[in-house]
Amino acid sequence: MTKLSPESKIAVIGLGYVGLPLAVQLAKHFDTIGIDVNAARVAALKGGHDSTGEVADGPLQASKLAYSESMSDAADADILIVTVPTPVDAANQPDLGPVRGATRALAGVLDDRKVRTIVYESTVYPGVTEEICGPLIEDVSGLKQGTHFFLGYSPERINPGDKVHTVDKIMKVVSGENAEIGNMLCEMYGQVTSGGTFLAASIKAAEAAKVIENAQRDINIAFMNEIAVIFQKMDLSVHDVLDAAGTKWNFLKFSPGLVGGHCIGVDPYYLSYKAQQLGHLPRVILAGRSINDGMGAFVADRVHDHLLKAGNVLVLGLTFKEGVPDLRNSKVVDVIDRLKWLGHNVTVHDPLADPAEAEEEYGLTLDSGALDGRKYDAVVMAVAHDEYVNLDDAKLNDLVKPGGLLADIKGAWRERDIQGDFRRWQL
16 A cells, blocks of 8 residues: 655656646655646747646745656656546537546556556546545556555645645545545645645545535536526626625625636536436436526627617737636626627637637737727626726727727726726626
8 A cells, every 4th residue: 555755756647737837836845856748838848837827936936846748757757647628518518538538547557566646636526536536547557546545535735826825725625445545645646735634535525525616616607697687688787786685694795707717617516417417317417507508609699789789899809818818618608709799809818828729729819019009889797807807997988889889898997987988787
Protein backbone atom coordinates (compact mmCIF):
# COMPACT_ATOMS: atom_id res chain seq x y z
CA MET A 1 0.00 0.00 0.00
CA THR A 2 1.22 3.49 -0.83
CA LYS A 3 2.89 5.20 2.11
CA LEU A 4 3.31 8.96 2.23
CA SER A 5 6.77 10.34 2.98
CA PRO A 6 8.85 13.41 2.08
CA GLU A 7 10.37 11.24 -0.67
CA SER A 8 7.00 10.37 -2.23
CA LYS A 9 6.75 11.28 -5.89
CA ILE A 10 3.48 12.68 -7.21
CA ALA A 11 2.34 13.06 -10.81
CA VAL A 12 -0.51 15.41 -11.72
CA ILE A 13 -2.05 14.47 -15.06
CA GLY A 14 -3.65 17.45 -16.78
CA LEU A 15 -2.29 20.97 -16.24
CA GLY A 16 -5.34 23.12 -16.82
CA TYR A 17 -7.31 25.34 -14.45
CA VAL A 18 -7.44 22.53 -11.87
CA GLY A 19 -4.24 20.58 -12.29
CA LEU A 20 -1.69 23.36 -12.45
CA PRO A 21 -2.57 25.18 -9.18
CA LEU A 22 -2.71 21.83 -7.39
CA ALA A 23 0.62 20.69 -8.84
CA VAL A 24 2.33 23.95 -7.87
CA GLN A 25 1.15 23.56 -4.28
CA LEU A 26 2.14 19.89 -4.12
CA ALA A 27 5.60 20.75 -5.43
CA LYS A 28 6.20 22.79 -2.27
CA HIS A 29 6.13 19.57 -0.23
CA PHE A 30 6.81 16.66 -2.59
CA ASP A 31 8.76 15.69 -5.69
CA THR A 32 6.03 16.55 -8.20
CA ILE A 33 5.76 16.35 -11.97
CA GLY A 34 2.97 17.73 -14.12
CA ILE A 35 1.97 15.83 -17.25
CA ASP A 36 0.03 17.37 -20.14
CA VAL A 37 -0.32 16.16 -23.72
CA ASN A 38 -0.51 19.73 -25.04
CA ALA A 39 3.07 20.51 -26.12
CA ALA A 40 2.40 24.25 -26.38
CA ARG A 41 0.95 24.30 -22.88
CA VAL A 42 3.96 22.49 -21.44
CA ALA A 43 6.39 24.80 -23.28
CA ALA A 44 4.62 27.90 -21.94
CA LEU A 45 4.68 26.57 -18.39
CA LYS A 46 8.36 25.71 -18.67
CA GLY A 47 8.83 29.31 -19.79
CA GLY A 48 7.14 30.49 -16.61
CA HIS A 49 3.75 31.67 -17.89
CA ASP A 50 0.26 30.31 -17.25
CA SER A 51 -2.17 31.50 -19.92
CA THR A 52 -5.18 30.68 -17.72
CA GLY A 53 -4.06 33.25 -15.16
CA GLU A 54 -4.65 30.85 -12.28
CA VAL A 55 -0.97 30.88 -11.25
CA ALA A 56 0.94 34.15 -11.47
CA ASP A 57 4.26 34.18 -13.30
CA GLY A 58 6.30 34.82 -10.14
CA PRO A 59 5.13 31.79 -8.15
CA LEU A 60 5.19 29.64 -11.28
CA GLN A 61 8.78 30.54 -12.06
CA ALA A 62 9.79 29.94 -8.45
CA SER A 63 8.10 26.52 -8.31
CA LYS A 64 10.08 23.27 -8.20
CA LEU A 65 7.38 21.62 -10.33
CA ALA A 66 8.72 19.56 -13.23
CA TYR A 67 6.85 19.24 -16.54
CA SER A 68 6.52 16.64 -19.25
CA GLU A 69 4.39 15.73 -22.25
CA SER A 70 5.14 12.03 -21.76
CA MET A 71 3.21 9.78 -19.39
CA SER A 72 6.30 7.60 -19.11
CA ASP A 73 7.78 10.28 -16.86
CA ALA A 74 5.06 9.45 -14.34
CA ALA A 75 5.99 5.76 -14.25
CA ASP A 76 7.92 6.05 -10.99
CA ALA A 77 5.28 8.14 -9.20
CA ASP A 78 3.79 6.84 -5.98
CA ILE A 79 0.60 8.85 -6.38
CA LEU A 80 -0.97 9.80 -9.71
CA ILE A 81 -3.69 12.47 -9.71
CA VAL A 82 -5.96 12.79 -12.75
CA THR A 83 -7.35 16.30 -13.35
CA VAL A 84 -8.56 16.14 -16.95
CA PRO A 85 -11.84 17.73 -18.16
CA THR A 86 -15.19 15.94 -18.14
CA PRO A 87 -17.36 17.67 -20.77
CA VAL A 88 -20.68 16.64 -22.30
CA ASP A 89 -21.27 15.83 -25.96
CA ALA A 90 -23.67 17.49 -28.40
CA ALA A 91 -26.56 15.53 -26.87
CA ASN A 92 -25.57 16.64 -23.34
CA GLN A 93 -24.42 13.12 -22.48
CA PRO A 94 -21.28 12.65 -20.34
CA ASP A 95 -18.12 12.52 -22.41
CA LEU A 96 -15.67 10.40 -20.44
CA GLY A 97 -13.21 10.34 -23.33
CA PRO A 98 -10.56 12.49 -21.59
CA VAL A 99 -10.84 10.47 -18.36
CA ARG A 100 -10.65 7.17 -20.20
CA GLY A 101 -7.73 8.41 -22.30
CA ALA A 102 -5.75 9.56 -19.28
CA THR A 103 -6.57 6.31 -17.48
CA ARG A 104 -5.36 4.16 -20.37
CA ALA A 105 -2.21 6.23 -20.69
CA LEU A 106 -1.26 6.01 -17.02
CA ALA A 107 -2.16 2.33 -16.84
CA GLY A 108 0.23 1.73 -19.71
CA VAL A 109 3.24 2.87 -17.68
CA LEU A 110 2.42 1.02 -14.45
CA ASP A 111 4.22 -2.12 -13.34
CA ASP A 112 4.34 -4.35 -10.28
CA ARG A 113 7.60 -2.94 -8.88
CA LYS A 114 5.75 -0.59 -6.53
CA VAL A 115 2.25 -0.07 -5.19
CA ARG A 116 0.60 3.12 -6.37
CA THR A 117 -2.46 5.19 -5.54
CA ILE A 118 -4.44 6.69 -8.42
CA VAL A 119 -6.62 9.65 -7.46
CA TYR A 120 -9.28 11.25 -9.65
CA GLU A 121 -10.28 14.89 -9.28
CA SER A 122 -12.33 15.17 -12.46
CA THR A 123 -16.05 15.72 -11.86
CA VAL A 124 -17.98 12.54 -12.64
CA TYR A 125 -21.22 10.84 -11.69
CA PRO A 126 -21.08 8.42 -8.74
CA GLY A 127 -19.47 5.14 -9.67
CA VAL A 128 -17.10 6.22 -12.43
CA THR A 129 -13.88 5.88 -10.40
CA GLU A 130 -14.56 2.36 -9.14
CA GLU A 131 -16.78 0.96 -11.90
CA ILE A 132 -15.05 2.38 -14.99
CA CYS A 133 -11.56 3.65 -14.14
CA GLY A 134 -10.45 0.85 -11.83
CA PRO A 135 -11.38 -1.99 -14.22
CA LEU A 136 -9.84 -0.06 -17.12
CA ILE A 137 -6.52 0.22 -15.27
CA GLU A 138 -6.63 -3.52 -14.57
CA ASP A 139 -7.37 -4.35 -18.22
CA VAL A 140 -4.58 -2.18 -19.64
CA SER A 141 -1.89 -2.82 -17.02
CA GLY A 142 -2.60 -6.42 -16.09
CA LEU A 143 -2.34 -5.35 -12.46
CA LYS A 144 -4.88 -5.99 -9.71
CA GLN A 145 -6.73 -3.26 -7.83
CA GLY A 146 -6.29 -3.59 -4.09
CA THR A 147 -2.95 -5.33 -4.54
CA HIS A 148 -0.84 -3.42 -7.07
CA PHE A 149 -2.77 -0.16 -7.02
CA PHE A 150 -5.45 1.61 -5.01
CA LEU A 151 -8.05 4.20 -5.93
CA GLY A 152 -8.96 7.53 -4.41
CA TYR A 153 -11.18 10.47 -5.31
CA SER A 154 -10.93 14.11 -4.27
CA PRO A 155 -13.27 16.44 -6.15
CA GLU A 156 -11.78 19.66 -7.46
CA ARG A 157 -13.30 22.91 -6.24
CA ILE A 158 -11.43 25.40 -8.40
CA ASN A 159 -13.42 28.50 -9.30
CA PRO A 160 -11.64 30.12 -12.28
CA GLY A 161 -10.64 33.69 -11.58
CA ASP A 162 -11.39 33.41 -7.83
CA LYS A 163 -8.32 34.61 -5.94
CA VAL A 164 -9.92 34.01 -2.52
CA HIS A 165 -11.10 30.38 -2.64
CA THR A 166 -7.87 28.97 -4.02
CA VAL A 167 -6.70 25.37 -3.74
CA ASP A 168 -4.39 26.23 -0.85
CA LYS A 169 -7.24 27.72 1.24
CA ILE A 170 -10.36 25.62 0.65
CA MET A 171 -11.49 22.50 2.49
CA LYS A 172 -10.65 19.42 0.43
CA VAL A 173 -13.05 16.49 0.33
CA VAL A 174 -11.04 13.27 0.18
CA SER A 175 -11.91 9.59 -0.20
CA GLY A 176 -10.15 6.28 -0.67
CA GLU A 177 -11.15 2.73 -1.45
CA ASN A 178 -10.27 1.87 2.14
CA ALA A 179 -9.60 3.76 5.37
CA GLU A 180 -5.82 3.61 5.03
CA ILE A 181 -5.84 5.16 1.57
CA GLY A 182 -8.34 7.78 2.65
CA ASN A 183 -6.25 8.79 5.65
CA MET A 184 -3.06 8.88 3.58
CA LEU A 185 -4.68 11.18 1.02
CA CYS A 186 -6.01 13.39 3.83
CA GLU A 187 -2.44 13.72 5.03
CA MET A 188 -1.21 14.60 1.53
CA TYR A 189 -3.93 17.15 0.76
CA GLY A 190 -3.66 18.50 4.30
CA GLN A 191 -0.17 19.74 3.46
CA VAL A 192 -1.54 21.58 0.43
CA THR A 193 -4.41 23.51 1.99
CA SER A 194 -4.92 25.49 5.17
CA GLY A 195 -8.67 24.85 4.85
CA GLY A 196 -8.43 21.30 6.13
CA THR A 197 -9.73 18.04 4.74
CA PHE A 198 -12.95 16.09 5.05
CA LEU A 199 -12.80 12.31 4.72
CA ALA A 200 -15.93 11.23 2.86
CA ALA A 201 -17.65 7.98 3.74
CA SER A 202 -16.79 6.47 0.35
CA ILE A 203 -15.52 7.27 -3.12
CA LYS A 204 -19.09 7.32 -4.41
CA ALA A 205 -20.11 9.74 -1.67
CA ALA A 206 -17.27 12.10 -2.66
CA GLU A 207 -18.20 11.85 -6.35
CA ALA A 208 -21.84 12.57 -5.51
CA ALA A 209 -20.95 15.51 -3.26
CA LYS A 210 -19.11 17.25 -6.05
CA VAL A 211 -21.79 16.79 -8.67
CA ILE A 212 -24.59 18.06 -6.41
CA GLU A 213 -22.59 21.15 -5.37
CA ASN A 214 -22.80 22.48 -8.89
CA ALA A 215 -26.28 21.09 -9.59
CA GLN A 216 -27.57 23.01 -6.57
CA ARG A 217 -26.12 26.28 -7.88
CA ASP A 218 -27.53 25.57 -11.31
CA ILE A 219 -31.04 25.06 -9.94
CA ASN A 220 -30.89 28.22 -7.82
CA ILE A 221 -29.72 30.29 -10.78
CA ALA A 222 -32.43 28.72 -12.94
CA PHE A 223 -35.04 30.02 -10.51
CA MET A 224 -33.56 33.50 -10.83
CA ASN A 225 -33.61 33.23 -14.60
CA GLU A 226 -37.22 32.08 -14.61
CA ILE A 227 -38.37 34.96 -12.44
CA ALA A 228 -36.34 37.33 -14.63
CA VAL A 229 -38.36 36.14 -17.63
CA ILE A 230 -41.61 36.56 -15.69
CA PHE A 231 -40.74 40.04 -14.45
CA GLN A 232 -39.76 41.14 -17.96
CA LYS A 233 -43.40 40.63 -18.90
CA MET A 234 -44.32 43.01 -16.05
CA ASP A 235 -41.75 45.62 -17.06
CA LEU A 236 -39.88 44.91 -13.81
CA SER A 237 -36.12 44.61 -13.41
CA VAL A 238 -35.32 41.38 -11.60
CA HIS A 239 -32.37 43.20 -10.00
CA ASP A 240 -34.72 45.71 -8.39
CA VAL A 241 -36.81 42.85 -7.06
CA LEU A 242 -33.77 40.99 -5.73
CA ASP A 243 -32.51 44.14 -3.98
CA ALA A 244 -35.72 44.22 -2.00
CA ALA A 245 -36.01 40.47 -1.38
CA GLY A 246 -32.37 40.28 -0.37
CA THR A 247 -33.04 42.29 2.78
CA LYS A 248 -34.63 39.18 4.36
CA TRP A 249 -32.10 37.34 6.48
CA ASN A 250 -32.65 33.90 4.93
CA PHE A 251 -33.13 34.89 1.30
CA LEU A 252 -30.56 33.13 -0.91
CA LYS A 253 -28.72 35.67 -3.05
CA PHE A 254 -28.23 34.25 -6.51
CA SER A 255 -28.14 36.28 -9.72
CA PRO A 256 -29.71 35.60 -13.11
CA GLY A 257 -27.69 35.35 -16.29
CA LEU A 258 -25.93 33.06 -18.73
CA VAL A 259 -24.82 29.82 -17.07
CA GLY A 260 -21.91 28.21 -18.90
CA GLY A 261 -18.43 27.04 -18.07
CA HIS A 262 -17.02 23.62 -17.40
CA CYS A 263 -18.83 22.99 -14.09
CA ILE A 264 -22.27 24.48 -13.46
CA GLY A 265 -23.30 24.22 -17.10
CA VAL A 266 -22.13 20.61 -17.36
CA ASP A 267 -22.22 18.72 -14.05
CA PRO A 268 -26.02 18.52 -13.70
CA TYR A 269 -26.09 16.51 -16.91
CA TYR A 270 -23.73 13.95 -15.31
CA LEU A 271 -26.11 13.54 -12.38
CA SER A 272 -29.21 13.38 -14.58
CA TYR A 273 -27.52 10.78 -16.82
CA LYS A 274 -26.85 8.51 -13.86
CA ALA A 275 -30.35 9.06 -12.48
CA GLN A 276 -31.92 8.01 -15.79
CA GLN A 277 -29.69 4.94 -15.90
CA LEU A 278 -31.29 4.01 -12.59
CA GLY A 279 -34.79 4.54 -13.97
CA HIS A 280 -35.46 7.91 -12.35
CA LEU A 281 -36.38 11.02 -14.34
CA PRO A 282 -34.70 13.97 -12.54
CA ARG A 283 -37.37 16.60 -13.18
CA VAL A 284 -35.94 19.44 -11.09
CA ILE A 285 -32.39 19.04 -12.39
CA LEU A 286 -33.42 18.87 -16.04
CA ALA A 287 -35.89 21.72 -15.65
CA GLY A 288 -33.13 23.90 -14.26
CA ARG A 289 -30.82 23.00 -17.13
CA SER A 290 -33.55 23.68 -19.68
CA ILE A 291 -34.21 27.15 -18.27
CA ASN A 292 -30.54 28.08 -18.10
CA ASP A 293 -29.76 26.68 -21.55
CA GLY A 294 -32.55 28.84 -22.97
CA MET A 295 -31.35 32.16 -21.56
CA GLY A 296 -29.06 32.97 -24.49
CA ALA A 297 -31.97 32.89 -26.94
CA PHE A 298 -34.16 34.83 -24.50
CA VAL A 299 -31.60 37.65 -24.24
CA ALA A 300 -31.11 37.80 -28.01
CA ASP A 301 -34.86 37.91 -28.59
CA ARG A 302 -35.29 40.80 -26.15
CA VAL A 303 -32.50 42.76 -27.87
CA HIS A 304 -34.18 42.10 -31.21
CA ASP A 305 -37.55 43.20 -29.87
CA HIS A 306 -36.08 46.53 -28.76
CA LEU A 307 -34.42 47.13 -32.12
CA LEU A 308 -37.47 46.03 -34.16
CA LYS A 309 -35.23 45.30 -37.14
CA ALA A 310 -31.88 43.76 -37.93
CA GLY A 311 -28.86 45.94 -37.23
CA ASN A 312 -25.24 46.03 -36.17
CA VAL A 313 -24.76 44.60 -32.67
CA LEU A 314 -21.61 44.69 -30.54
CA VAL A 315 -21.34 41.88 -28.00
CA LEU A 316 -18.94 42.68 -25.15
CA GLY A 317 -17.39 39.52 -23.76
CA LEU A 318 -17.19 35.91 -24.90
CA THR A 319 -15.65 34.02 -21.97
CA PHE A 320 -17.98 32.06 -19.71
CA LYS A 321 -17.49 34.47 -16.79
CA GLU A 322 -15.90 37.79 -15.96
CA GLY A 323 -12.18 38.16 -15.29
CA VAL A 324 -11.07 34.89 -16.88
CA PRO A 325 -9.93 33.86 -20.39
CA ASP A 326 -11.83 30.55 -20.21
CA LEU A 327 -14.05 30.00 -23.26
CA ARG A 328 -15.28 26.52 -22.41
CA ASN A 329 -19.04 26.11 -22.78
CA SER A 330 -19.62 29.85 -23.04
CA LYS A 331 -23.33 30.61 -23.31
CA VAL A 332 -22.57 33.99 -24.87
CA VAL A 333 -22.26 31.95 -28.05
CA ASP A 334 -25.99 31.18 -27.80
CA VAL A 335 -26.74 34.92 -27.75
CA ILE A 336 -24.52 35.51 -30.77
CA ASP A 337 -25.94 32.61 -32.77
CA ARG A 338 -29.50 33.70 -32.10
CA LEU A 339 -28.78 37.32 -33.03
CA LYS A 340 -27.23 36.16 -36.29
CA TRP A 341 -30.21 33.91 -36.99
CA LEU A 342 -32.46 36.95 -36.46
CA GLY A 343 -30.49 38.75 -39.16
CA HIS A 344 -28.16 40.95 -37.13
CA ASN A 345 -24.54 41.64 -38.01
CA VAL A 346 -22.66 40.77 -34.82
CA THR A 347 -19.24 42.02 -33.77
CA VAL A 348 -17.58 40.29 -30.81
CA HIS A 349 -14.97 41.79 -28.50
CA ASP A 350 -13.18 40.24 -25.52
CA PRO A 351 -9.90 41.53 -24.06
CA LEU A 352 -9.12 38.28 -22.22
CA ALA A 353 -10.10 35.54 -24.65
CA ASP A 354 -7.58 33.94 -27.01
CA PRO A 355 -8.61 34.85 -30.59
CA ALA A 356 -7.25 31.59 -31.97
CA GLU A 357 -9.25 29.58 -29.44
CA ALA A 358 -12.42 31.56 -30.21
CA GLU A 359 -11.96 30.78 -33.89
CA GLU A 360 -11.19 27.11 -33.28
CA GLU A 361 -13.95 26.45 -30.74
CA TYR A 362 -16.78 28.56 -32.12
CA GLY A 363 -15.74 29.86 -35.53
CA LEU A 364 -15.89 33.41 -34.16
CA THR A 365 -13.52 36.26 -34.99
CA LEU A 366 -12.71 38.58 -32.10
CA ASP A 367 -12.45 42.20 -33.19
CA SER A 368 -9.79 43.93 -31.07
CA GLY A 369 -10.69 47.31 -32.57
CA ALA A 370 -14.41 47.07 -31.96
CA LEU A 371 -14.38 49.82 -29.32
CA ASP A 372 -12.52 52.32 -31.47
CA GLY A 373 -14.53 54.78 -33.55
CA ARG A 374 -17.49 52.62 -34.54
CA LYS A 375 -21.15 52.97 -33.58
CA TYR A 376 -23.65 50.15 -33.21
CA ASP A 377 -27.41 49.81 -33.15
CA ALA A 378 -27.04 47.82 -29.95
CA VAL A 379 -24.24 47.19 -27.48
CA VAL A 380 -24.74 44.07 -25.35
CA MET A 381 -22.62 43.66 -22.24
CA ALA A 382 -22.58 39.87 -21.92
CA VAL A 383 -19.57 39.44 -19.61
CA ALA A 384 -18.72 41.95 -16.90
CA HIS A 385 -14.98 42.24 -17.52
CA ASP A 386 -13.47 45.22 -15.69
CA GLU A 387 -12.71 46.91 -19.01
CA TYR A 388 -16.43 47.05 -19.77
CA VAL A 389 -17.67 47.86 -16.27
CA ASN A 390 -15.33 50.85 -16.18
CA LEU A 391 -16.28 52.31 -19.57
CA ASP A 392 -17.24 55.95 -18.98
CA ASP A 393 -20.38 57.68 -20.24
CA ALA A 394 -18.58 59.36 -23.11
CA LYS A 395 -17.21 56.06 -24.38
CA LEU A 396 -20.62 54.40 -24.19
CA ASN A 397 -22.13 57.30 -26.10
CA ASP A 398 -19.46 56.84 -28.74
CA LEU A 399 -20.41 53.18 -29.13
CA VAL A 400 -24.21 53.43 -29.42
CA LYS A 401 -25.97 55.08 -32.36
CA PRO A 402 -28.56 57.75 -31.53
CA GLY A 403 -31.74 55.93 -30.55
CA GLY A 404 -29.84 52.67 -30.18
CA LEU A 405 -29.86 50.17 -27.32
CA LEU A 406 -27.49 49.62 -24.40
CA ALA A 407 -28.22 46.12 -23.09
CA ASP A 408 -26.72 45.19 -19.73
CA ILE A 409 -27.23 41.46 -19.16
CA LYS A 410 -25.16 41.42 -15.98
CA GLY A 411 -26.64 44.54 -14.42
CA ALA A 412 -23.13 45.91 -14.01
CA TRP A 413 -24.12 49.45 -15.08
CA ARG A 414 -27.51 49.54 -13.38
CA GLU A 415 -26.39 51.83 -10.55
CA ARG A 416 -24.96 54.37 -12.99
CA ASP A 417 -26.98 57.29 -14.28
CA ILE A 418 -25.59 57.03 -17.78
CA GLN A 419 -26.74 59.92 -19.94
CA GLY A 420 -27.01 59.47 -23.68
CA ASP A 421 -29.28 59.32 -26.68
CA PHE A 422 -29.99 55.62 -26.36
CA ARG A 423 -32.35 53.25 -24.62
CA ARG A 424 -31.28 50.97 -21.78
CA TRP A 425 -32.34 47.40 -21.06
CA GLN A 426 -31.36 44.88 -18.42
CA LEU A 427 -32.74 41.65 -17.06
